[in-house]
Amino acid sequence: MRRIISHTYFLAIIACLLWSTAFAGIKIGLEYTTPLQFAGIRFFLAGVFILPLTKKLSLVWDAIKKYPLKILRISVFQTIILYSLFYWGVSKVPGAIAAIIIGSQPLFAALVAHFMQKNDSLSFKKLITISMGILGIVLIAYHKAWGSTGNIDQFWGIIILIFANISSGIGNVFVSRLKGVVSPVVLSSWQMGFGGFVIFIFSLFIEPFNGFIHPLPYFLSLGWLSFLSATAFTIWFFLLQRPEVLVSDLNIWKFIIPIFGAILSWLIIPGEKPELIPILGMLIIGTSLIFYGLINRKKQKS
Incomplete structure (x- = not known):
């Protein structure tokens, strides 16, 4: 049992490290196109990339025939709503700050799971530990957004990202309810491919169409983002099932995302640099992750 748990944690860390690279990639891609068009193309391609891994295409069609509404609502919350808000929010705030705000997903996942899953209620220790991680995020958000006079655009960007976190938490619960019912690979392919297609079509009504001719950095960022989405979501759906x-235990590992996401943004994106308060917030987040791991280890031994 302990070996299975260690394997789960290892795969969760791999998925989160992949996701942490997305913020820099998105900021690069958004220099050449609009948020929703970029998101739609990225996730449609990610869904297509996974198709060969399903081995039999008949499994993909069988899943949508048997569970159309369940797969549809996962696509809505886990791709369409989540990433429409995510890209919109990222377009308004620095990449490092977006990474840190999205790092609050574990809190929302745990709260959503508490109300939607009977076997996943929050203990007092878990609540304190998660709240500690969120304290680090709030500290950084206050310093960068609320602490900046006249920067209302960043304020709304942070609010949008918080709603994206709520959508992600709901989507995670819906995925966990399909344990042993639909293959994680099939589910990941459907939710991203269909969700990306819907986002792109929707974008044509509210954003100017920029065509498909862009410089090399755009295609490099698009290719990497599509690959990481295909890989990370498949791993995550596999673990959720x-x-x-x-849901709450797995999502705590997403506290890794803001730390590495912010560091990569500082290294890659011109004009972004580390500051004392964000670094302090990251240390608080890292400490909360260690405490949560210790709580889980004690629970497994008892």
């Missing part, structure tokens, strides 16, 4: 995995 494991019988021993709880």
